Amino acid sequence: MKITFGILAHVDAGKTTFSEQVLYREGVIRALGRVDAKNACMDHDDIERERGITIFSDMAGFTHGKDTYYLIDTPGHTDFSAEMERALEIMDYAVLMINGTDGIQGHTEAIWNLLERYHIPVFLFINKLDVISASYERVLTEIRERFSGNILDFQGISIKKGNEASLTDDFIENVSEWDEALLDKWLNGSITFDDVRPAVVSQIKNRKLFPCFGGSALIGEGIEAFLNIFYSYTDTSYPVSAPFRGRVFKIRYDVHGERMTYLKILSGILNVRDSLSADEKVHQIRTFQGERFTALQTASAGDVVAVTGLRTTRAGQGLGECCDTVVPALQPTLQARALYSPEIPDRAILKMFHILEEEEPGLSVVWEESLRQLKVNIMGKIQLEVLEQVVLERFQTKISFGQPEIIYMETVEEPVTGYGHFEPLRHYAEVALRIEPGERGKGITFESQCHVDRLGINYQNLVRTHVFETIHKGVLTGSELTDIKVILVDGISHIKHTEGGDFREAVYRAVRQGLMKAKNLLLEPYYSFTILIPDPLTGRVLTDITKYSGRFEAPVPDGSGRTVIRGQGPVASFMNYGEELMVMSGGKGSISMAFSHYDKCHNEAQVLDHYQYNPNEDINNPSCSVFCQKGTSFVVNWDHAEEYMHTLR
Missing domain, CATH: 3.30.70.240 (Alpha-Beta Plaits)
Structure with a gap:
């Protein structure tokens, strides 16, 4: 059996110290490291040790009995929560740590919601109980009130043969809520270890129950009790004989500039020299223990590895028969301009930041050619400070950043229909798109209500592709458009003149024309x-x-x-x-x-007064349409375009 589990928490809750305890007890490290001593195994990056916080998710593998475990230590600071979220994509179980003195923090709640989104079973550990002001009971009550009533209190519980007497009434009531047969046995006094274990395993795995423990990672209190239960009540099954499927969760460049793709194998086997695309082969397979790695010839379902030789992979990507891509829930809220010496070529700066963007996709690097400015999206100011250090250490280049600005977005308040027509000589495409307010936080969705007799299914699929392939800009500030439902209601192609790219132009113009008429928010x-x-x-x-x-x-x-x-x-x-x-x-x-x-x-x-955005002057996002009469093309502005639309005749 192979299990990947992550350690998650708000900053300073003791995650890395907890990870050190686990690795020490499993013989992965010979001595316990400490964050304040700058010698923790999992925080081996110089910047992490200098700042005393986890910035990059890191992993270590070990065996316990016949089973293999992969521990993922994740960042706790909100500025690096995108790195944490990417690690969730490969976790079988999560250990959510909560500070016993401060209780649930804002970021703790955000992590809990993400764990629910990714359907990850959760073990909770209330830490720092060696501190006088800490209270297990107070925090446990808070967890039950704010997170779930189905918290299984494991303090003092020993589920093994001969210790059935340690099972409390509350414990059995929680377990048997989902299993009436188990409740009957409890009431009859005939319950045994063999009855309890499969029920607990199943209910934890299906997120019906959430085990809770307490202790102190710093002094090692409660760690052994937690591990005994964790090893006994977790379960996975990965099909080795099935075709290869994998999930990429991280891209990193090592100190030699070698590009590494971190992935979890969900099924099948991966060998050195295997081809994962037409022109990319696996050169090396590595398994990591902090900063140290071992090269492998093969890895199989359930393994978490880093491979070299892949140049086009990206975080969240599915490999093999796992072709879908995970869209992250957490989004940067700030944008900042990079400042650097005019002696440094723009191309060199862009190259550096595109490498960093591979590792942290949320940066969404933007180069504004007209202003000769490079901008990045960020989660907070600490991330900017770290970026400055990273660029200096890795590329020997000194940069700084301007004052961060808010990343605004735009949507519509009421339904509106936009029309786009693109007909230069020997080209043709026209679409009518209804734009409706969508559910907040859901982004852009699409459906077609256009009959295939009106517009062929191949062109309808093109329309869908063009709706999603770009970031549509709003007309208030030029910010990203979101939370709308786009409905294809009509469209026309030409049997001779419709070419590739024509519907792209028509779709973009239809969205823009609709926004120009809409009540925007x-x-x-x-x-x-x-x-x-x-x-x-x-x-x-x-x-x-x-x-x-x-x-x-x-x-x-x-x-x-x-x-x-x-x-x-x-x-x-x-x-x-x-x-x-x-x-x-x-x-x-x-x-x-x-x-x-x-x-x-x-x-x-x-905000609008500050931006002074004029949508009519944005030549990269036109709202006009292009028509053709008697062999001559002409442009019609958005406010008169409907008078010429063929779909409205």
């Missing part, structure tokens, strides 16, 4: 936050939240002279609030923030 990113503040400052913080256009739940005293405030607010208003809170509270207050969602912009008029 500007969206901005929102944080979810958890604020921990001394009780006397509660009123002042609530006033601040309201002032910054945020909203909050009822404050909750934590019983130690502090108040917990949870809420949501615009990134634009709250991105620097942590510094303000630190000054206000004399260092005794803290805020944890994580990206939550996009919603209506709280200061749209101010």
Whole structure:
């Protein structure tokens, strides 16, 4: 059996220390490393050790009995949460760690929601119980209230033959909620270990139950009890005899510039020199223990490996018969301009950042030729600082970044139909697209209501492709269009003149023409936050939240002279609030923030005034249509184009 499990948590919850304990007990490392001592096995990058935080997800494999385990240590800081999310794509189980002193933070909740999205079974570990202010019971209650009532408390429980007496009433009630036969045996006093184990294994795997443990990773308390249960109550099955399928979750370049594709084999076998595409072969297969690796000749279903020789793979990509690509839920909310010496060629800077973009796709590197500016998307300011260090260390180039700006998005408030016609001489395509408001956070969806007798299925498929192949720009600020449903209602091709690319032009123009007529809405990113503040400052913080256009739940005293405030607010208003809170509270207050969602912009008029965007001057996103009469092509502006449309005749 092969199991991949990840360690996840809010920053400073003790993830890496927990990972060190596991690897030490399994003989992977000879001595326990510490983050503060800068010698942790899983945080081996110089920047990680300097900053004392995990920045890159890292893995280590080991065997326990006859089984193979792959441990993935993930970043806990919100600025690097995209790296964490990519690692979720290959996990069989997750260990979610929660600080026993601070409880659930904003980022903890974001991780929990991601685990639900990816359908990953979860074990919980309440850490730092050696600290006086920590409370297992308080945090357990909070978990049950905020996450799930189906939390299985394993503290003091030993599920093995002869220890049936340790099973509590609450424990059995939780397990038997999904198994009436088990409840009957409990009530009759005839329950055995052999009855309990398969039920627990199944319910954990199907996310019906979530085991919870407590301890201290720093002093090793509770680790052994956790591992005993984890090894006994996890289960996977990967088909080795099936055709090869794999999932890419990370791209990295090693110190020698060798491109490595990190992937999990979901089925079949992978050998050195296997071809994964027409012109790419696997040169080397590596299995890692932190920064050390061992070269393999073959790997099989369930293994997590890094391979060299692949030049076109990308994070989230499926390989072999696993052809789908995972679309991440977490999106950057800020954009910053790279600043560098004019003596450095633009081409050299672009090359560096395209390498970094392969490793971190969320950067979405943009080169604006007219302004000669390079911009990247980011999650936060710490990520910018790390990028500066990475570029300096890897490429010996000093750069900096301008002040980050908010990444806005746009949508429509009401349905509208857009028309696009593209007919230069000997070309022809026309489409009518209805654009409707979509579900918030779902992006762009598509359907066709056009009969195949009107427009052939091959052209309808082309229309669909062109809807999704580009980032459509809104007409308020030129920001990305999102959360809409695009419906193909009509279309016309020409048996002689329709060429490749004609429908692309028609689709782009139809979307744009529709937006020019539509009632548009500007969206901005929102944080979810958890604020921990001394009780006397509660009123002042609530006033601040309201002032910054945020909203909050009822404050909750934590019983130690502090108040917990949870809420949501615009990134634009709250991105620097942590510094303000630190000054206000004399260092005794803290805020944890994580990206939550996009919603209506709280200061749209101010933003529009700042952008001064004129959609009619955006030559790269035309809303006009091109027609042809008597062998001569001519352009018709968006506001008169419908008078010429063939679909409306």
